Amino acid sequence: MTAFIYRSEKQPNGDWGPGAPLEGDIESFSAAGAPMFYDNKLYLRQGGYPERTFVSEYDPNTDTFAYPDDTEFVNINKVGSNNTGPFRIGNTLLFQSDRDGTYDIWMSEWNEGEGRWDVPQKLPSPINTDANDEYTPWYSQANSTLYFSRNVSGGQAYQSQAIPEPSTLALLSMGGVALLAYARRKRRSR
Numbered sequence: 001m002t003a004f005i006y007r008s009e010k011q012p013n014g015d016w017g018p019g020a021p022l023e024g025d026i027e028s029f030s031a032a033g034a035p036m037f038y039d040n041k042l043y044l045r046q047g048g049y050p051e052r053t054f055v056s057e058y059d060p061n062t063d064t065f066a067y068p069d070d071t072e073f074v075n076i077n078k079v080g081s082n083n084t085g086p087f088r089i090g091n092t093l094l095f096q097s098d099r100d101g102t103y104d105i106w107m108s109e110w111n112e113g114e115g116r117w118d119v120p121q122k123l124p125s126p127i128n129t130d131a132n133d134e135y136t137p138w139y140s141q142a143n144s145t146l147y148f149s150r151n152v153s154g155g156q157a158y159q160s161q162a163i164p165e166p167s168t169l170a171l172l173s174m175g176g177v178a179l180l181a182y183a184r185r186k187r188r189s190r
C-alpha cells in the first residue's frame with residue numbers, strides 16, 4: 001500500500017483548496033510523517049521501519065516531484081536506528097534519531113564537496129536528555145528559537161532560546177565556548 005503526500009493551495013478567498021496528491025515519480029513512493037519543503041526539495045520519511053529520511057527534488061516547470069532518494073543521507077540513516085523528522089535551514093539539517101538510546105535531536109552540516117550531509121552531532125543538554133525522547137525539531141528564524149517535543153508524562157512541547165542559528169549548536173555540541181545565554185523554558189500545557 002502506498003501512502004501519498006497531499007497538498008492544498010490557498011484560494012484567493014483565503015480558503016484552503018481540496019487536497020491533491022503530489023504528482024511525478026513520487027507517486028510510487030510510500031511516504032509517512034510530515035514532510036518539509038525547502039529550496040525546491042521535499043524532505044520526507046519513508047513509510048515503515050526503520051524510519052529513514054529521503055529527499056525528493058521538485059521541478060517547478062512541470063510541477064512534479066522526483067522519486068525520493070536517500071544517497072545524501074548515508075551518514076544520517078544509520079543502520080539499526082530510526083532517523084527522520086528532518087528540518088532543514090540553510091546548510092544545517094536537524095533530525096530525530098534513537099541511534100544513541102532514546103530519541104534525541106541531532107544536527108548535520110551540508111558537505112557540498114561530497115554532496116552529502118556530514119556525520120551528525122547530538123545536540124547537547126539541556127535540549128536532549130538520556131531519560132526521555134526528544135523529537136520533531138523546528139527552528140524559527142523569526143525569534144531564533146528551536147522548538148521541539150519531549151515525551152515526558154503527558155507529553156510537552158519545549159523551546160530553547162537564544163540560538164542565533166542552528167549551526168551555532170555545533171559549537172555547543174563540541175564543547176566550544178558558549179557565548180550564548182542558553183536556557184530552556186517549559187511551555188505551559190493547555
Ligand SMILES: [Ca+2]
Nearest residue numbers: 102103129132
Ligand atoms: Ca533523549
